[in-house]
Amino acid sequence: MTVRTPPLTPYPLRVLLGRIAREWETRRRIFDLPTGRFYSHDPAHDLSFEMGGRRPSNPIGPAAGPHTQLAQNFVIGWLAGARVFEAKTVQILDELEIDRPCIDMEAEGYNIEWSQELTLDQSLEEYVKAWMMLEILSHWEPLEPIIGPPGEHVFDLSVGYDLDGIRTERMDRFIRQMMDASEVIDRLRPQIPPPFERFRDHDFDPHIGRSVTLSTFHGCPPDEIEGITRHLIDTYGLDVIVKLNPTLLGFEEVDRLLHDVLGYRDVPLDRHAFDADLSFDRALRLIPTLSEYAAARGRRFGIKLSNTLVVGNHRNKMPGDVMYLSGRPLHVITVSLLDRLTAALGDLLATGADPGPVQVSFSAGIEASNVADAAGLGLRPITVSSDLLKPGGYGHLSAMLKRLDQAMTEVAATTLEQWVAHQEAEARRSGHRDAVSAYAAQVTGPEGVAHYGADAVRRRLRHVDHTLELWGCVSCNLCVTVCPNDAMLYLPTPDTLADELSDRWQYLCLAELCNDCGNCATFCPEDGAPFEVKPRLYIDPDRFATATGPAFFIGRDGDSLAAVPGPGMQPELSRLLEVVSGPQGLPLRPEDLTPIGHVHRPEHR
Ligand SMILES: Cc1cc2nc3c(=O)[nH]c(=O)nc-3n(C[C@H](O)[C@H](O)[C@H](O)COP(=O)(O)O)c2cc1C
Ligand code: SF4
Numbered sequence: 001m002t003v004r005t006p007p008l009t010p011y012p013l014r015v016l017l018g019r020i021a022r023e024w025e026t027r028r029r030i031f032d033l034p035t036g037r038f039y040s041h042d043p044a045h046d047l048s049f050e051m052g053g054r055r056p057s058n059p060i061g062p063a064a065g066p067h068t069q070l071a072q073n074f075v076i077g078w079l080a081g082a083r084v085f086e087a088k089t090v091q092i093l094d095e096l097e098i099d100r101p102c103i104d105m106e107a108e109g110y111n112i113e114w115s116q117e118l119t120l121d122q123s124l125e126e127y128v129k130a131w132m133m134l135e136i137l138s139h140w141e142p143l144e145p146i147i148g149p150p151g152e153h154v155f156d157l158s159v160g161y162d163l164d165g166i167r168t169e170r171m172d173r174f175i176r177q178m179m180d181a182s183e184v185i186d187r188l189r190p191q192i193p194p195p196f197e198r199f200r201d202h203d204f205d206p207h208i209g210r211s212v213t214l215s216t217f218h219g220c221p222p223d224e225i226e227g228i229t230r231h232l233i234d235t236y237g238l239d240v241i242v243k244l245n246p247t248l249l250g251f252e253e254v255d256r257l258l259h260d261v262l263g264y265r266d267v268p269l270d271r272h273a274f275d276a277d278l279s280f281d282r283a284l285r286l287i288p289t290l291s292e293y294a295a296a297r298g299r300r301f302g303i304k305l306s307n308t309l310v311v312g313n314h315r316n317k318m319p320g321d322v323m324y325l326s327g328r329p330l331h332v333i334t335v336s337l338l339d340r341l342t343a344a345l346g347d348l349l350a351t352g353a354d355p356g357p358v359q360v361s362f363s364a365g366i367e368a369s370n371v372a373d374a375a376g377l378g379l380r381p382i383t384v385s386s387d388l389l390k391p392g393g394y395g396h397l398s399a400m401l402k403r404l405d406q407a408m409t410e411v412a413a414t415t416l417e418q419w420v421a422h423q424e425a426e427a428r429r430s431g432h433r434d435a436v437s438a439y440a441a442q443v444t445g446p447e448g449v450a451h452y453g454a455d456a457v458r459r460r461l462r463h464v465d466h467t468l469e470l471w472g473c474v475s476c477n478l479c480v481t482v483c484p485n486d487a488m489l490y491l492p493t494p495d496t497l498a499d500e501l502s503d504r505w506q507y508l509c510l511a512e513l514c515n516d517c518g519n520c521a522t523f524c525p526e527d528g529a530p531f532e533v534k535p536r537l538y539i540d541p542d543r544f545a546t547a548t549g550p551a552f553f554i555g556r557d558g559d560s561l562a563a564v565p566g567p568g569m570q571p572e573l574s575r576l577l578e579v580v581s582g583p584q585g586l587p588l589r590p591e592d593l594t595p596i597g598h599v600h601r602p603e604h605r
């Protein structure tokens with residue numbers, strides 16, 4: 001795979017909202033998510049909880065990562081049921097070059113991303129656009145019969161990685177504008193296009209961020225964690241959650257679980273990374289200290305278990321010496337860490353039927369099969385990254401919520417508190433200290449190994465012996481569902497091309513939304529990377545001017561969609577136009593696009 005690192009170029013709010021209206025009208029989908037994957041809240045259950053002074057209507061959502069970077073990602077997650085969004089981590093170094101590919105989700109998950117690739121100003125605008133779109137869709141009549149009353153949602157900020165960086169004027173401005181986004185909202189209002197124009201004067205709540213998760217990097221000293229937490233509480237009055245690393249469990253125990261119990265024997269651990277990180281004993285002093293500090297100032301402190309685990313790069317699928325492990329093995333490690341912390345901190349943690357003051361947020365290998373167990377421990381919020389990068393993508397969120405609803409229905413629990421009380425009572429009845437220790441025993445025992453162990457997780461992906469081409473393929477749709485940015489889309493092959501193209505669907509890449517993460521290439525059963533081989537559509541003239549590969553500019557000519565071919569693509573132009581202009585063609589409104597007369601072809605540079 002070639003290593004190209006073009007910047008992500010977010011779509012303007014006008015184009016995104018225009019797409020929602022057009023896609024709904026022509027295909028009854030939004031950002032490729034079919035209505036069958038929209039989540040409709042079961043009114044018999046109250047899944048709400050308190051966070052940052054709001055009451056999100058359920059505790060599930062995407063973790064800081066690729067699903068909380070671009071504005072449309074939040075919309076897809078929200079439609080699938082997410083009500084807590086941990087925004088992609090921002091930091092002062094906001095022009096990072098991230099190596100590609102950066103995601104490897106073939107079995108257990110690995111990545112080499114570590115914070116946003118957008119600038120701070122772009123991230124701010126993406127989060128505000130997302131906030132405005134969710135507010136608009138919450139009041140949009142066509143959705144009402146499908147999702148019902150959606151209830152509240154929460155955006156949790158995520159910042160890293162050192163106090164000096166967080167104190168800079170640019171980071172300060174970012175945090176303050178997330179806490180009061182009035183200026184940005186007013187700047188974006190005129191972009192709201194005609195299908196939604198009644199929302200131009202809508203009373204958007206400008207107070208987007210009321211809580212923050214501090215993502216600590218490996219090696220972050222405890223004093224620094226303490227200093228940043230105090231700074232965020234004192235300066236901004238935010239509730240603070242500290243995201244801890246799984247190294248906290250200690251080298252010997254992680255080594256035993258990962259290698260001996262779960263069978264991931266080839267995954268190299270680095271003892272130095274464990275030595276450099278926060279130790280368990282120090283965490284036992286840090287957590288009560290910061291909880292008291294926050295409480296004395298009327299704020300809440302919490303911990304998040306856990307961040308990814310640093311391991312050696314034994315697969316050489318991504319560049320660099322180290323990578324970060326997530327997914328199923330991390331679930332077992334992190335539950336074991338939770339068990340150890342619960343045993344040591346007793347009533348301090350907000351787990352179980354009699355919750356203490358320290359909120360415990362969870363992200364590690366959450367999926368439909370374990371989300372009810374996690375909710376039954378009192379963990380809130382419960383966020384996900386790896387499972388949403390597997391086939392099915394964002395649709396897994398609605399499946400998780402349905403599983404939680406189902407589990408609660410079976411025991412006649414109508415609130416999360418009742419569900420937690422039921423799980424706690426069951427655990428004690430079976431002789432465990434509490435529900436956390438019962439669950440830890442389950443995931444590290446034979447039942448857990450059968451599900452989370454290497455033998456269960458490392459299955460060969462489907463492969464067909466065919467080289468991927470510009471048009472046509474086995475149409476498995478996997479590239480669409482695994483893309484966190486909805487950068488791959490599919491359109492029906494128009495009848496006019498039926499003699500030339502035998503496949504029913506054609507797949508295309510929205511180039512500005514693709515960051516070459518490589519995830520679609522992992523899952524495509526054909527030989528080739530969808531994001532490189534399929535037609536790459538640009539709507540930004542500057543990005544098109546430097547385009548390579550099978551590139552086309554999509555704009556307008558009068559009231560119609562029009563295209564300009566990139567180098568070598570002239571022979572494919574008429575086919576492309578047929579595909580994008582069909583009745584269920586490209587769901588972008590010509591009036592939101594640039595006239596093609598203004599566009600320079602790459603070969604003319
Ligand atoms: C591709 C990718 C990017 C991530 N980026 C971030 C990030 O920017 N900040 C952060 O705190 N965690 C980040 N994470 C970690 C996730 O938020 C999450 O804590 C972790 O992946 C464990 O959850 P999972 O097993 O559901 O993936 C990232 C994870 C993945 C897979
Ligand atoms: S199209 Fe493929 S490479 Fe591009 S962002 Fe989506 S999954 Fe990643």
Ligand code: SF4
Pocket residue numbers: 468472473474475476477478479480507520523524525526530
């Ligand atoms: S490009 Fe690959 S992943 Fe996408 S639909 Fe075609 S065969 Fe499936």
